[in-house]
Amino acid sequence: MKIWIDADACPVVIKEILFRAAERTKRQLILIANHPLYIPPSPFIRMQQVESGFDVADNEIVKRVESGDLVITSDIPLAAEVIRKEGLVLSPRGELYTKENIGARLSMRDFMENLRNSGVDTGGQATMNQNDRKVFANQLDKLLAQ
Template sequence: MTVWIDGDSCPKQVRDIINTRCINEKIQVHYVANSSLPLPESPYISMILTSNAPDSADDYILEHSRQGDLILTRDIPLASALVKKRLVVMNDRGNLFTKDNVSERLAQRDFMQMMREAGIGQDKGKNYGPKEVKAFAACFDRELVRMLREERFAKAART
């Protein structure tokens, strides 16, 4: 299992949770972004720098992630593409993207973007505090435990 992080917008509190948990579990984490992030020294944590081209980090994650990986992103179009690959995708607010909800979230995102471009509506959801960090930590832990259990079960079945 590898954890992929769309690092361009990943809050520090979330990085800290991911890093601590993945180092303890010896899980590889790849942060992908077009600028460097401050990360701890660990053989389990790497920074992959992409170009400044639009969606370069998204494209890298989409190309390199595989079945059994966990991906963290705020980017709903990327989440939609990853869900189509049948990967586990979540955001930093503890929301899991699934085949049942990603199309609706994409449509909602597109509608809100259209409204902002027309000068209607306001940017909501910019607040990120303890409640969101707690929701992320709970979802991340739940998915990580579930995926590790499935991975161990699959390895045991092969032997």
């Protein structure tokens, strides 16, 4: 299992959890982003910079992910594509996206986007807190132990 990170939008605190997990489990961790990012020196961690542009990083992840790989993203359409390729998807808040729940998540995403496009202020996600980090770390540990 390789771990892929949709790194442009992934919170630093989550990347740090992933860096430690890659070292501990000796798994390949690849950050995909359209700008340079810091990564610690490690034989298990690398960063691939892609061109700027709409969905360029997402498309690179979909192209390279294999069945059983884990992708960290909050991007619902990317999650759906990874699931179609039989990959695992975990959000930075610890939500596991599956074949069973991704359709509902896509519908909700589209609904909220339509509301925003019509001028409704839908707010945004709450700031990530310590509990969110704990939920993510626990879910990550479960996936890596499989």
